[in-house]
Amino acid sequence: MPRKRSPDDGDELLVRLGSLTAQARQRAELQRTQVELAIALQRGMLPRDLPSASGVHLAVRYAPANFGLNVGGDWYDAFAMPDGRIGLSIGDVQGHNIEAAAFMGQVRAGLRALASVAGEPGELLTRTNDLLLSLGSDLFATCTFLRLDPATGVLESARAGHIPFVWATADGKSGIVEDEGGPPLGVQHGVRYPVTRHRVTGGGVFVLVTDGVVEGPSLAVEDGLDQVMRLAGIAAVAGLEAHALAGAVIKGAESVGHEDDAAVLVVGLDAPGGP
Template sequence: MIRRRPADRPSADDLLTELGRLTASALEQAELQRARVELAEALQRELLPAALPQQPGLRAAARYAPARHGLSVGGDWYDGFRLPDGSVAFSLGDVQGHDVEAAAIMGQVRVGLRAVASTAADPGEVLSRANDLLISMDSRRFATCSFLRYDPATGDLSHARAGHVPPVWADADGRWGQCADDDGGPPLGVLPGQTYPVSHHPLTGTGVVALVTDGVVEGPQFPIEAGLDRVAAVLRERVADEPDVLAAELLEVADLTGHTDDAAVLVLRHDD
């Protein structure tokens, strides 16, 4: 007796054909995702500065890591530039959202901060004007931000923040690290006419200042306070490292928090 294969049961050839189709589709999707990630990373690189200003007594370094899922486009940024009065300014922040629009607005905010800072040296005034500028753009997106200005003539580092996590400091011997108790204002682009308190920190001796976005210090099961404590611990342990090495080490804190957001780190090292 010859057994006949049921009509609804696929043959080995059918299974191989279907497997080949699925494999080709998977490879196509993988290639598409890889192309998207490469495009996103290229876009992000174009929107971030190629180099940060270096000043006698103050060296800067930064690192950025794209998001781990999706299109890998985010709104995190860092920046540094010289001002007309001879001081240097640094900013670090995060635009709401994880898409191409967030990255585009990030570029606009970064350029806007540069433009405003050229005529307003006070960090609080810079953030206040940038806030009104973002509201006038009617982007329906907000941004958190820290803005710092370093005056080499006085050694003063002035700082203001808009809804952003505070900076973390450590001294030369690494015996302590702490989050600055600076008062901050609301995020940029939410309420018009806001003021942003300014704190002043004389940079004496040797030490480091670190700014991070929430993608570094906050995760699904990891509170932001714990992340900032971890950043402080890294500064205590590795305060003698060069700024670029320390920035890379701080970026690894994001692996501990389990955060899938994009992340940015800015490190300033001051020496007498």
């Protein structure tokens, strides 16, 4: 015959359930605190202001991951260089935690510090790669770095494992930049990163994104880049402002179903006869 349960058995079960519930709440609160700390850390490391130059328009957008505890190390940056050119970078650190957000700060700071002594974007990525390897971290980062000369419209780019960026012109042409690139930063010693040179025409735009914008469960990266390219083409022909294009691109990231951070950096030049 089955043993009859005493009232004490029920009380003990309730006590155990209460204890498990309390532990679960504590873990959830700890995880929530860690996520909030990582997001605050990440946002605090992103630039508050963007450089200004005659005829050049910069716009950025950033959206944190909206899935579980995925808080990554995506970043964008833009700053004036000593020679009057503008340095621009966008990238993504491997991992989704506080360590990734902190490592992102190291990469961004390293790029800024070395940009004043490196000769060109390729050399800058090489020096940054060597610096990160010397730190002995297990993390790595993908990155694209651009150097724009506002006076001539010449744009030099180098890419370290990052997804390619998109371009469009006011006469209706658009495409995805096809450059050689190199491996992510912090992976391999002795890497040299090729440099690709472009000329930004009046009314032209370049759009740089992290993979949270163009890749996810609902969208393949190729289709995502095509979507950004179409938006850039429409914006360039219609003469939309850079911030409007950046907003449209980050809005499109919602259809990706992304489980990663999403960052957008738009570079535009005034059309001939424009303000």
